[in-house]
Amino acid sequence: MENIEQNSESGLPPSMGGWEDLAAMSLEEAKSDVVGQSEVEASPEQTQPENAEESERLSLAEIRQLHLDFISGKKEHISDEEAKLFEEDQDFYSSPEYTQYRAQQVIEFARRRPDIYMPQDEQIQRNISPYLEVIREDSETLYKLGSAIEHGADAESAIKNLMEFFASKFGVEDTPVLLLETKSDGEDCGGYNFYHNRLRCVIDKNGSVADIVETIGHEMWHAHQHRANNELYDANNRYYYTASIDYEGYRGQLVEREAFEIGDAISDLFRRKDLEEHPERIPDLEKKYHEWIDNKYFPSKTEDGIDYEYLILAHEMKPKKLSAVTRVFNGFRKRLRKEQNEQKAAS
């Protein structure tokens, strides 16, 4: 999903009650609110404000407002002049106002964080399961529409039909506009832009149809989230982790955890159906696995372009082979871990 900031018109961060509330809150009160959140405790530098007097060039209140403005995203860019003012005002970062503001922001964040930034599996499943069940019940249609992408001459039209399918299942009344791109770097799969209601789908020349089905399912779930009138989704989208800032944070946040989870589940459905219809696509699994083990490498795709996830599913569909391969796979993991531990011990 693309990063979309939703700033309040007042210039205050949307999660805040207002500056007056913060000013009334002592730092001790603020800190007591985050008991147990050791990582967000204020540093010694913050707990010992040294000087709260106004700067010579701008009053502390003005600087505070300036800071508030750019923190809240009211200003998209800090000018050199503004930056210089901050640099010259050495007292700002140690002022009680700034300290309280920062503490409150952290508290606000910590309060929301468990549900948004560390969602539990149960929470994710509770949200996506009803929708996934509806898709499962209609997996024939999913497979038919997905296969049309592979076989049809007009990929764009086939993808649009798939989007309509998800829109009806996820309750998205205004199906997004499709922007189709073709690339071969495999880096980017797609995106959803709420403001323009556009869904971008990147077709990787080396990718599979199942990847496209997964991407469309993933992005259409974002479209659903934006229409769900859900406080947690809205808060997450307001303070959204982009992958470029923190990949772990990006993958772990509520809106992405759900979208990845439902996208994976949908592509699993598609792949299972595909293997049922085309058993000849099940490769010689054990041979492949042994090759990988010898090379200590588990690629997402085999050199002949076979989707790794197909292999996993194929294992599941062939219990006898699965147990044999799983034994080998686990043995490999164990050996690798042992080697890593030995390396650590040696260093």
Next chain:
Amino acid sequence: MNKKLLVEKYLVNEKKVTGGLLFHVVDKIEKYQDVYDEFCYWLEKRNYDKENPLIVEGYTAKQIYELNPKLDGIGVYNFLITLREKPELAKEYIKSGFKES
């Protein structure tokens, strides 16, 4: 320049991080002094070439950047923290090619 200011300016101006998320990101990057120091070094030089670079689970910042240039800057150093705290998960992400959509 005040390191904290330097980091905030970078996050707000270049990475467009706003609100509580800014402090959350700052908290994370400040968590380990060695990672923080190397990140601040990168912030000033904008270059991953450094003598005796930090190595986490066999990876330097430069190697992470080469694996995924999109993580330029803060993303690289945050990923070093993920490698330190959750090595298995981090390696899964590397293996899957930093899947993103």
